[in-house]
Amino acid sequence: SQQGEEDPQALSIQEGENATMNCSYKTSINNLQWYRQNSGRGLVHLILIRSNEREKHSGRLRVTLDTSKKSSSLLITASRAADTASYFCATDARRSGGSNYKLTFGKGTLLTVNP
């Protein structure tokens, strides 16, 4: 079952604008990650935010986490055509009876940045 759900499903903006994508999840987490996927193949890790963090930055990326609302947002500032891709959030879920974890992904947001 899907733990994270991204919103919106698709987003189209002009180059230079900011893009905001949201992720909601259902159960308690240890961390939340954002990934990017081009052309339907391998995903690339963008940023990880831990449950005790509220905000994190990496270059033009800004991620926030609100554990009380079980939600996260990914902001891409000054977008470029090359940012066109699908963006996924992923959350870890503790395995029952053990200390191992597995990552589950949402369905993603398709971002299109028009030149």
Added chain:
Amino acid sequence: GAGVSQSPSNKVTEKGKDVELRCDPISGHTALYWYRQSLGQGLEFLIYFQGNSAPDKSGLPSDRFSAERTGGSVSTLTIQRTQQEDSAVYLCASSLDRGGEKLFFGSGTQLSVL
């Protein structure tokens, strides 16, 4: 190797045939995942290996699907008696330590069942 390697990159098979998909994780990574992604959809978790622990098989969609990881390294995902609904991109990922940390993905295997 430098990254996660998957083979073949593309596989076309006939309905009813068996297929084997291979994943070679980054050396030293103890956690290995298999995911499936249908066209335009999110990632569907299939199976997770962590070190010498029993794998988490909770995502395998049917008993036609199985996976093994030999020597804590290379993994093979086997689909028996393939069906058209098995057509998808199969993605493998590994991480350095326990699961839940940053994943490194392979480029996937595009499986087409005719």
